[in-house]
Amino acid sequence: MISSGVVKVLSTDGRLMIYTRTVKAAELLLENPGQFLCHSCHLQIGQRIPGVSADEILERGKFYFLLPMEMLYSVLTNEEMNWLNDKASKGLKQGSLNFSKIFPVLGDHFCLFPNSEAKAVMEVSSTSDPQPSERYSRQRSWKPALETIVETPLRH
Secondary structure, three states: OOOOOOEEEEEOOOOEEEEOOOOEHHHHHHHOOOEEEEEHHHOOOOOEOOOOOOOOEOOOOOEEEEEEHHHOOOEOOHHHHHHHHHHHHHHHHHHHHHHOOOOOOOOOOOOOOOOOOOOOEEEEOOOOOOOOHHHHOOOOOOOOOOOOOOOOOOOO
16 A cells, blocks of 8 residues: 555645655654654554654655644554544545556656646545544643652651
């Protein structure tokens, strides 16, 4: 499903961005303020969500998520993982149905619009899932890791 020649990035609003050229994480982060990139292989339920460094070049054949900053280093819940899996499967299905036969991957220097400044990126909007992206931009509840220590008066 993931072509070895492209980088795929899925945002929380359902947009699947397919890059056929070399792309740095910083480029996507500048275009999407308030969000961070996460490699899909690093997502594990019950573990903190790591971010991709801004100076890192995204690897071809890999799949990344563009997530709200509130989720950075937060513990991934089962509900969030199911939601991300659902978004990923719908985004990949939409992307493969709409573009795989129309726009073949032709390498780094291929430009579909040679006389314009168009980027080599295709965006697919997943309209079949009306869930709002605000669902994951809420503040997470915080619970202290330690219990309260009850002090007793000192006896002499």
